[in-house]
Amino acid sequence: MPSFPKPKIPDAIVPPPLRKPGKPGSGGTPKGQAPDDLKTAPPERPSHGDKLLEMGKEAPIDALGWVDQRLAASGFLTGMLYRKVPKGTNWFYTLGSATLFAFIVQAVTGVFLAMFYVPSATQAYDSIARINNEVPLGQLVHGMHKWGASVMVILIFLHMGRTFFFGAYKYPRELNWVIGVVLLILTMTMAFTGYLLPFDQRSFWASIVGININGTGPVVGPYLSDFLRAGPELGATTLARFYAIHMLLVPGAIIALIGAHMYLVVKLGTTAPPWVKAERPKVAAPVSQLEAGANGNGRVNGSGVNGARTQGEPVDGEGDGAGSA
Amino acid sequence: MKERVKPDPPGYFEGESMTRRRVFTIASQGIGGLAAAGIILPAVGFAVAPIFHRGKERWEAVGPISDFVEDTYRQVVFTETEGIGDAGKTTAYVRKGSAELDENPGEPIAVSNRCAHLGCPVRFVEAAGNFICPCHGGVYDFVGKVLGGPPVRPLDRFQTRVRRGQVEIGPRYSVTSQLEPVRARDPGEFTGGIWEYLYPPRPSTFPAP
Numbered sequence: 001m002p003s004f005p006k007p008k009i010p011d012a013i014v015p016p017p018l019r020k021p022g023k024p025g026s027g028g029t030p031k032g033q034a035p036d037d038l039k040t041a042p043p044e045r046p047s048h049g050d051k052l053l054e055m056g057k058e059a060p061i062d063a064l065g066w067v068d069q070r071l072a073a074s075g076f077l078t079g080m081l082y083r084k085v086p087k088g089t090n091w092f093y094t095l096g097s098a099t100l101f102a103f104i105v106q107a108v109t110g111v112f113l114a115m116f117y118v119p120s121a122t123q124a125y126d127s128i129a130r131i132n133n134e135v136p137l138g139q140l141v142h143g144m145h146k147w148g149a150s151v152m153v154i155l156i157f158l159h160m161g162r163t164f165f166f167g168a169y170k171y172p173r174e175l176n177w178v179i180g181v182v183l184l185i186l187t188m189t190m191a192f193t194g195y196l197l198p199f200d201q202r203s204f205w206a207s208i209v210g211i212n213i214n215g216t217g218p219v220v221g222p223y224l225s226d227f228l229r230a231g232p233e234l235g236a237t238t239l240a241r242f243y244a245i246h247m248l249l250v251p252g253a254i255i256a257l258i259g260a261h262m263y264l265v266v267k268l269g270t271t272a273p274p275w276v277k278a279e280r281p282k283v284a285a286p287v288s289q290l291e292a293g294a295n296g297n298g299r300v301n302g303s304g305v306n307g308a309r310t311q312g313e314p315v316d317g318e319g320d321g322a323g324s325a
Numbered sequence: 326m327k328e329r330v331k332p333d334p335p336g337y338f339e340g341e342s343m344t345r346r347r348v349f350t351i352a353s354q355g356i357g358g359l360a361a362a363g364i365i366l367p368a369v370g371f372a373v374a375p376i377f378h379r380g381k382e383r384w385e386a387v388g389p390i391s392d393f394v395e396d397t398y399r400q401v402v403f404t405e406t407e408g409i410g411d412a413g414k415t416t417a418y419v420r421k422g423s424a425e426l427d428e429n430p431g432e433p434i435a436v437s438n439r440c441a442h443l444g445c446p447v448r449f450v451e452a453a454g455n456f457i458c459p460c461h462g463g464v465y466d467f468v469g470k471v472l473g474g475p476p477v478r479p480l481d482r483f484q485t486r487v488r489r490g491q492v493e494i495g496p497r498y499s500v501t502s503q504l505e506p507v508r509a510r511d512p513g514e515f516t517g518g519i520w521e522y523l524y525p526p527r528p529s530t531f532p533a534p
Contacts, residue, residue, distance in 0.1 A: 121409035204412060209443040209460070215511035218523040223376050225511050230375040232509065232529040235406040235413060237375065 086272035102152035119243035
C-alpha cells in the first residue's frame with residue numbers, strides 16, 4: 001500500500017474521543033445571546049439554553065462519530081475523496097462522473113415511472129399515455145427518463161473516447177477498460193429493452209427490427225431471437241421479458257460493475273493527459289534535469305515521479321498519485 | 326539438508342490417498358455447487374424454455390374463396406399471436422394460384438407482409454405489381470421473389486386451406502429462392518444452399534408443408 005501524506009480531516013467528521021479539546025471560550029458565546037452591554041456581568045456559567053444549543057450542535061457529530069467508530073469508514077472515505085490526481089487533470093475527466101450521474105437520474109426516474117407503468121401488452125400503451133397526460137409531472141419524469149437514456153449513451157461514448165485518446169486504457173488499467181465495455185453493452189441492453197416498453201408503433205417495429213438483427217447471428221441467432229421474444233412471434237411475454245430485463249436483471253449488474261469500475265479508478269488512480277510528460281527524479285543525469293527544468297517546475301508531488309506515467313511502471317510505486325483505497 | 330517433517334494429521338494411516346481435510350473440502354464444495362445449480366438451472370431453464378415450446382397450430386378464416394382472384398392480391402388481417410390485441414395481428418396478401426405461374430390453379434396463396442430483411446411491413450403496390458418495403462427499400466416481385474434491396478430471401482408465406490368455402494390461413498413458413506417451402510425463419514436469415522447450416526431450424530416453428 002503506498003503511503004501518502006494524510007490530508008487534514010475536517011474536525012466535524014472526527015469522532016469525539018480522537019478530537020482535540022476545543023480552545024477555551026472558542027465556542028462559548030453563541031450568536032443568539034444578548035450583547036454584553038445589556039447585562040451587568042458576562043455569564044460565568046453557560047445557561048441551560050446554551051447547554052442545549054451545544055448539545056444540539058454536537059449531536060450530528062456524535063452520531064457520525066458513533067457510526068464511524070463501528071464502520072471505520074472515514075479512513076476509506078478520506079483516502080478516496082482526498083486522493084491525488086495527476087497534473088493536467090481537466091474537465092474531460094468529469095465525463096465518467098457525468099455518466100454516473102446520468103445513470104442515477106435513470107434509476108430514480110425509472111423507479112417512479114414503475115409506480116404508474118403496467119407491463120401488459122394490452123395496457124402498457126394506455127398507462128404511458130396516462131403518465132404523460134394525467135399524472136402530475138408525469139410527462140416531465142417520463143421525458144427525463146426517455147431523453148436521459150440518450151444522454152447516458154452519448155456520455156458513455158464521450159467517456160470512452162476520452163479514455164481511448166488519453167491512453168488511459170493501458171497498463172495497469174486494461175481490466176477497467178474491459179469492465180467499461182461490459183457496462184457499455186449493458187447500457188445498450190437497457191436502451192434496447194426500454195424502447196419496447198411504451199408499446200406504441202415505433203417501439204413495436206423498432207423492437208422487431210432489433211430482435212431480427214439479433215437473429216441474423218450465425219448458428220445461435222435464431223435461438224437468440226426466440227429467447228428475446230419468448231417464442232416465434234413478438235407477444236405479451238416479450239413485453240414482460242423485456243420489462244424484467246430492463247427493471248431487474250440489468251440494473252443490478254450495472255450497479256455492481258459501476259462499483260468495480262470506481263474501485264479500480266480509486267485503486268489505480270487516473271492517468272495524466274498525454275501532453276503532460278513524466279518528470280524524471282532529481283537524482284538523474286543533468287540532461288534529465290534540463291528536461292525537468294524545461295517542463296516548467298521540477299517536482300510537484302514531493303516525490304520523484306508524479307502521476308504522469310501511463311505505462312511500464314509499477315502500480316504501487318512511491319508517489320504514484322494512486323490513492324490507497 | 327534436513328527436511329522438516331510435518332507431524333501426521335489425526336487419523337492418518339499408512340497408504341491413505343486422501344486426507345480427511347481434503348475429503349471435506351471436496352464434499353462441501355460439491356454440495357454447495359449442487360445447491361447453487363439447483364437454484365440456477367431451473368431459473369435459467371424457465372427463461373430459455375420458450376425456445377423449445379411450439380404453440381398450438383392456429384387456423385383463421387379470412388373470407389370466402391370467391392373473394393380472391395388470380396391476377397392481384399387482397400389484403401387480409403388476422404391474428405397470429407393471441408392475447409395482445411391489435412399488436413398480435415399480422416397482414417397477408419392472398420390470391421388464387423395461377424397456372425401461368427406454375428401453381429395449383431385455384432389454391433389460395435397467402436404471402437406474408439413481413440419483409441425478409443428485418444421484418445418491416447411490406448406493401449403490395451398494385452401499379453407496379455411489386456411488394457415494396459418502406460424501411461430499407463427492399464423490392465419483391467409478384468410472387469414475392471427478391472427484385473432488389475437488402476432482403477436475403479423471398480417473402481414468407483402462410484399455409485392455406487379451404488374449408489366450407491372459406492379460405493383459412495395457418496402457420497407461417499419460409500421459402501427458398503426457388504419458392505420451395507422450408508421451416509419458418511426470422512427475417513434476415515438465409516434459406517437454401519450452404520446458408521442453411523448457418524441458421525438451424527427452430528423447435529418453436531412448424532415444419533414446412
